[in-house]
Amino acid sequence: MTSSTSPALERRPRLLVLDVNETLSDMTHLGDRFVEVGVAPYLAAPWFAGLLRDGFALTLTGHNPAFADVARSSLHTVLHDKANVEAATRHIMAGFLALPLHGDVRDGVRALTALGLRLATLSNGSAEIAESLFERGGIRDAFERVLSVEDAPAWKPAASAYAYALEECDVTAGDAMLVAVHPWDVHGAKAAGLRAAWIDRTGAPYPEAMYAADVVARSLPDLAARLEALPAAT
Known part of the structure; x- marks a missing residue:
């Protein structure tokens, strides 16, 4: 240790x-975006943790992905059962510009x-x-x-x-x-x-x-x- x-x-x-x-x-405000697309706000924190995990994994295997690309991919996983995944993803990603x-x-x-x-x-x-x-x-x-x-x-x-x-x-x-x-x-x-x-x-x-x-x-x-x-x- x-x-x-x-x-x-x-x-x-x-x-x-x-x-x-x-x-x-202050990224807690992204939880509001989750609510606006019909998803529980508490999912914002594990989503962000998950995208960091994926980014770290890609880094360890020799890649340097764009943060936005990894974030969108992770959102697709979280929002997979939404009727319009792409629209919901765009709405949440836009929240980064308003934090x-x-x-x-x-x-x-x-x-x-x-x-x-x-x-x-x-x-x-x-x-x-x-x-x-x-x-x-x-x-x-x-x-x-x-x-x-x-x-x-x-x-x-x-x-x-x-x-x-x-x-x-x-x-x-x-x-x-x-x-x-x-x-x-x-x-x-x-x-x-x-x-x-x-x-x-x-x-x-x-x-x-x-x-x-x-x-x-x-x-x-x-x-x-x-x-x-x-x-x-x-």
Whole structure:
């Protein structure tokens, strides 16, 4: 079993690499789309987990599929008994373009930039979706790069995905910190040599089998406060 302990941070990172889906975007609203096509809203969460599983499987077998393609395929499975699967799938997929930010994100992003930290994203979803989310939320100016694995060799948590972000932002792994709500993403980043922060919005226990986060915070403002307490990178 992988150790879940992590040494204390000695300084702030230079660059924060933020995940997008669920970390910054509030995807609970997709449940409304499921209801609108006649499907129980609780199916939204297992659908998203299933599409990530399929994406990981494809990555492990040497493919780098488009997030939207995997999402649509997974929806076809969930909605297979609907009268008009294609129309229902289009309606749910369109919901990605209307998702809001989590309530803590705008203030948290401003607090992080106030510390002089560079911000970028690395999403398994498309850069277009992230750009739209940030424009609607009024935080696009805070991010120097909006990166997606669609331009990387593989999906996260493959090491090559994180290496792509580091190269694009011209930083070393030791100077970067991933920020995500997903323990699998934290684990992948740690395995690739980055530091990592876990945003624990639900209070659920962190999986003991995975590499532990260097910082655990309940929100982005909480993360900013924890990083502010550390010496700045020199």
